[in-house]
Amino acid sequence: xxxxxxxxxxxxxxxxxxxxxxxxxxxxxxxxxxxxxxxxxxxxxxxxxxxxxxxxxxxxxxxxxxxxxxxxxxxxxxxxxxxxxxxxxxxxxxxxxxxxxxxxxxxxxxxxxxxxxxxxxxxxxxxxxxxxxxxxxxxxxxxxxxxxxxxxxxxxxxxxxxxxxxxxxxxxxxxxxxxxxxxxxxxxxxxxxxxxxxxxxxxxxxxxxxxxxxxxxxxxxxxxxxxxxxxxxxxxxxxxxxxxxxxxxxxxxxxxxxxxxxxxxxxxxxxxxxxxxxxxxxxxxxxxxxxxxxxxxxxxxxxxxxxxxxxxxxxxxxxxxxxxxxxxxxxxxxxxxxxxxxxxxxxxxxxxxxxxxxxxxxxxxxxxxxxxxxxxxxxxxxxxxxxxxxxxxxxxxxxxxxxxxxxxxxxxxxxxxx
Numbered sequence: 098x099x100x101x102x103x104x105x106x107x108x109x110x111x112x113x114x115x116x117x118x119x120x121x122x123x124x125x126x127x128x129x130x131x132x133x134x135x136x137x138x139x140x141x142x143x144x145x146x147x148x149x150x151x152x153x154x155x156x157x158x159x160x161x162x163x164x165x166x167x168x169x170x171x172x173x174x175x176x177x178x179x180x181x182x183x184x185x186x187x188x189x190x191x192x193x194x195x196x197x198x199x200x201x202x203x204x205x206x207x208x209x210x211x212x213x214x215x216x217x218x219x220x221x222x223x224x225x226x227x228x229x230x231x232x233x234x235x236x237x238x239x240x241x242x243x244x245x246x247x248x249x250x251x252x253x254x255x256x257x258x259x260x261x262x263x264x265x266x267x268x269x270x271x272x273x274x275x276x277x278x279x280x281x282x283x284x285x286x287x288x289x290x291x292x293x294x295x296x297x298x299x300x301x302x303x304x305x306x307x308x309x310x311x312x313x314x315x316x317x318x319x320x321x322x323x324x325x326x327x328x329x330x331x332x333x334x335x336x337x338x339x340x341x342x343x344x345x346x347x348x349x350x351x352x353x354x355x356x357x358x359x360x361x362x363x364x365x366x367x368x369x370x371x372x373x374x375x376x377x378x379x380x381x382x383x384x385x386x387x388x389x390x391x392x393x394x395x396x397x398x399x400x401x402x403x404x405x406x407x408x409x410x411x412x413x414x415x416x417x418x419x420x421x422x423x424x425x426x427x428x429x430x431x432x433x434x435x436x437x438x439x440x441x442x443x444x445x446x447x448x449x450x451x452x453x454x455x456x457x458x459x460x461x462x463x464x465x466x467x468x469x470x471x472x473x474x475x476x477x478x479x480x481x482x483x484x485x486x487x488x489x490x491x492x493x494x495x496x497x498x499x500x501x502x503x504x505x506x507x508x509x510x511x512x513x514x515x
Contacts, residue, residue, distance in 0.1 A: 112226065115233035122240045123203050126249055130199060131192075138165045139195055142252025146194060148173035149183035157325045158333060169462065174333075174340050177318035177326045178283040198252055205260040206245060206419075207236040212263040213420045216393040217427050231513035239419045243450035247413035254285065259416045262291050266396055271302035278303070279310025283318075286334075287414070290403030294396050297384065337408035344465030346455045349478040350410040351376065357475050360466040365408075373406050376483070383489040393424050394489075401482050412452040415478060418443050427511050433492045439485050451477040 130136040140162060148160045151173075157180055161170035173180065186194050210232045214223040222228060239245055248255045258281050265277035274295065282289035289311065295303040319326045337343055337352070344356040351372045355363045363369045380402040387394040400417045404410045425431065425440035451474070456462075458471050467475075488495075 109226075112230045112233065115230050115237065119203075119207075119233050119237040119240075122237050123200070126199055126203075126240070127196065130195060130249075137192070137195060138250065139198075139252035140165050140171055141254075142195060142198060143191075144171050144173055145179070145183040145252070145254070146186045146191060149180040150187040152177065152180040152184055152322055152325070155322060155324045157322065158328055169341065172339060175285050176283060176314070177322055177329055178314040179285060181318060181321060182284055195252065199249055202245070202249055202256045203236070203240060205256045206239050207232065208260050209256070209263050209416075209420065210235045210239065210423070212260075212267050213393060213423045214427070215267065216396075217424065227513045235419070235423065242419060242444075242447040243453060244413050244415040244418060244447065246450065247411075247453070248416065251413060253413050255413055255416045257281075258285060258288050259420075262288055262396075262400075263420075265291065265303075266294065266392060271300060271306055274300070274303045275306030276310050278307040279312075280314065282307070282311045283314025287403060287407060290399060291396075293402075294399045297395050297399070298392070335408075340409050341411070342462040343409060345462040346452050346459055346471075346475045347411050347462070348409050349404070349412055349415060349452060350407050351405045351479060352408050353410070354476040354479040356465050357467060357472045362465060376402060376405050376486075379483065379486040379490070383486045386490050386492055388429050391429050393420065394428060394430075397421055397424060398486075398489075401486075405479060405482060410478075412450070412478075415447075418447050430489070430492050430496075431511060433488075433496045435488050435495065439481075439488065442481055446477050446481070 130139075143164070144160075144162050147162060148157065151157045151160045157173055157177060161172050163170035211223065214228055214232060217223075218228065223232075240249075245256060247253070261277045261281045265274040268274045268277075278288060278291050278295075282291075289307075292304050292307060295301075295307070315326065315330070333339060341348070343353055343362050345353070346357070352363060352365075352369055355368050355372060359368065380398050384395055384398045387398070397417065397420060401421070404414060404417065407414075422440050422443050425436045425443075430436055455471060455475055459467060
């Protein structure tokens with residue numbers, strides 16, 4: 098009885114420490130933003146805010162921001178619907194927008210962690226005090242991962258997009274899920290890959306409705322700025338060179354990795370096509386190796402596939418690594434030998450920021466050839482995903498050597514502190 102009565106007090110203490118850690122992290126980021134010399138760079142947020150102001154002038158895609166990036170003036174690269182969404186922000190003081198953006202990123206990341214644990218453990222278990230504390234703790238850790246750090250440094254939109262997709266997966270209502278996916282795909286095309294998840298789950302109405310909502314975002318953009326909408330979908334769509342330097346180590350896609358290994362931009366040639374086919378085959382086999390109820394695992398297979406096959410996947414696009422770590426530690430494959438090794442791999446490389454470290458060794462963001470050691474080190478995310486897909490495919494055999502699947506299915510939910 099005394100031990101039972103001490104349990105709530107123990108978790109209350111843990112929660113206070115977790116909240117303190119999260120608050121300290123957010124405060125540190127705010128102090129850095131407001132007082133560090135480069136804290137208010139936020140180059141992508143400038144593009145969103147200043148670029149969207151050009152929406153009504155039919156010069157949206159002529160806009161560039163070069164104040165902090167003289168070596169590469171940043172254009173507005175998103176669909177015109179993104180400018181519609183961001184347009185009201187240019188009426189507000191930029192510092193106010195920046196502070197609100199940072200706080201919203203932290204809140205959205207917490208939402209991502211909570212939904213991740215709900216998908217893994219069930220809503221009832223995820224609401225238990227220990228798991229609420231774990232959600233706060235992992236949010237504090239997640240804010241230090243390179244994809245989130247750079248999202249905050251640049252004022253990027255990635256965490257919001259991941260949060261919207263997680264909400265879509267969490268919902269059982271096709272019109273909610275479809276609306277969320279359609280809207281975020283209208284803001285930035287890459288979340289459209291999430292449609293593969295709903296196809297895999299046979300949620301046909303969600304797929305149809307998300308396509309319809311995306312079409313509506315294009316239609317609304319056409320009504321507001323027909324010329325720029327035609328220009329984006331007619332000539333600019335798919336122009337990777339306009340988005341940025343493909344061969345930079347910051348680009349952790351297949352195309353980026355292969356280009357650095359071969360010393361030239363492979364574009365969409367035979368090397369890239371062969372690698373896409375290979376990854377697609379591995380992703381399908383990995384998905385088939387998952388249990389039928391592993392919704393998060395299915396979602397991660399889709400999103401990691403999308404990150405690899407996209408022409409450019411900047412390191413700040415890899416926010417999906419945080420749900421991946423949680424899936425490896427607390428998901429159905431947690432007992433498979435190697436699960437913690439992969440979780441540690443992603444945690445270490447993301448906390449250190451491997452692309453950030455390697456960026457100091459490239460002559461410029463435009464230089465593709467480099468020493469072979471740097472080329473191979475620059476495949477950190479690509480190699481990690483490929484190795485993990487192979488591991489997932491082999492997981493039934495690995496698990497059978499240590500425990501029967503039936504035994505694992507009867508195990509209680511993992512403890513948050515173990």
